[in-house]
Amino acid sequence: MTMATTRPPGEEFMLKDSEFAAIADLARRNFGLDLQPAKRPLVYSRLSRRLRALKLGSFSQYLSLLDKPGSEVEQMEMLSALTTNVTHFFREDHHFEQFRKEVLPNAIARAKQGGRVRFWSAGCSAGQEPYSIAFSLLDAMPDAADYDIKILATDVDPTILARARQGDYGEDEIQSLKDRFRKQYTCRATGERYAISGAVKELISFAELNLVREWPISGPFQAIFCRNVAIYFGKDTQMQLWSRFVPVLEPGALLFIGHSERITGPASSDLQSAGITSYRRSSTKQVTR
Ligand SMILES: C[S@@+](CC[C@H](N)C(=O)[O-])C[C@H]1O[C@@H](n2cnc3c(N)ncnc32)[C@H](O)[C@@H]1O
Incomplete structure (x- = not known):
């Protein structure tokens, strides 16, 4: 039996079943x-x-506000409140190890022959993920900016994306970055803050993108990092997301997902396990949608 309301003792608001259902529906x-x-x-x-x-008195007032034209800003605040932006440099380092060993050698060779190379950090939060991709790339190819190599970094939340674009981190955030990367690719900004150097930023294009809406991109990508984002989605939405990644991944390219996420649904036949939560798009041309 479901409770009709949720109002812990001493709390000022009441959340009716119908209001919770309306919020869940909007968020989905x-x-x-x-x-x-x-x-x-x-x-x-x-x-x-x-x-x-x-300064609202009830969830009913909050829902009315979310329903009004121009409520996009509050909808984004709602998303931020219900999800987390937690991230750090070289999170799940084994993915970057695999990226260095299995993606970069071919990507660099292709770029040097005049080819196009694209990587995507989907759900990039405050930017540590795309910057970690860029550090790995520059480590292997210091002159990467002279070639047709780009990292696309997207997130649905414009506030967190602005932070990513800014590339300015506190002492606590920079701690997970190896000393040599910190020395080479950041400089001390004001106070205890570190700014990512322009040479790194140059490799990245930041853009707002909601993964459950249209994607104005076509790829193909040689690697996609979409980690710790689908965890918030329902099973069907996750399956759709995995299927949508398949055609924008080049055959043989790698998809990295979060430690508690798994590829499910039709995409399982196109994405073969290639490591710890990493998947390789099969080389055959046939794609299951
Ligand atoms: C926990 S962070 C993950 C950051 C990074 N990928 C990592 O693993 O460290 C989740 C990010 O997903 C973003 N996000 C949530 N729903 C999204 C959606 N529908 N489309 C795009 N990004 C979304 C959030 O704004 C947040 O920045």
């Missing part, structure tokens, strides 16, 4: 989020903060 339609009933306490506590910040 707009961002692919899967808010099962078990997430109700999380939704209550995270969105109560939004109600307080907006």
Whole structure:
């Protein structure tokens, strides 16, 4: 039996079943989020903060606000409240190890012969993932900027994307970066902050992109990193996402996903396991959609 309301003792708001269902529906339609009933306490506590910040008295008022034209900014605030932007440099380093060994040698050879090379960090958060790709690339090819090599870095959240584009990190955030990368590719900005150098930024194109909407991109990519994003999506949305990656991956290219994510659905026949949560698009031309 479901509770009709959620109002912990001492809390000021009431979350009705119908209001929780409306929030879950909006989050699913707009961002692919899967808010099962078990997430109700999380939704209550995270969105109560939004109600307080907006000086609203009820979830019903909050839903009316989300329904108004021009509510995109608050919808994004809602997404930020319900998900996390946690990331760090060289997160799950084994992926970068595989990228260095299995992707970069061919990519560099192709670029040197005048070919086009593209990598994609999908759901890049504050930028540590695409910058880690760029550091790995520059380590193997210091003159990468002279060739047709680009890293596309996208996220649905314009605020976090602005941080990524800025490339300015605090001492705590820069800690996961090896000393030699820190020395070579960052400089001390104001106070205890570090700024990513222009030579690194030059390799990256940042763009806003919602993974559950249209993608104005065609690839092909030689590697895609989409890690710790699909974890928020429902099973069907995840399966659709994996299937949409297949045609934009070059045959033989690698897809890296988060440590608790798995490829499911029709894409499983096109994406073969190639390591710890890494998958290789099969070389055959046939693609299951
Ligand atoms: C936990 S971070 C992962 C960052 C990085 N990929 C990593 O693994 O370190 C999740 C990111 O996914 C983004 N995100 C959530 N839903 C999204 C969607 N529908 N389309 C694109 N990005 C989304 C969030 O804004 C957030 O920045």
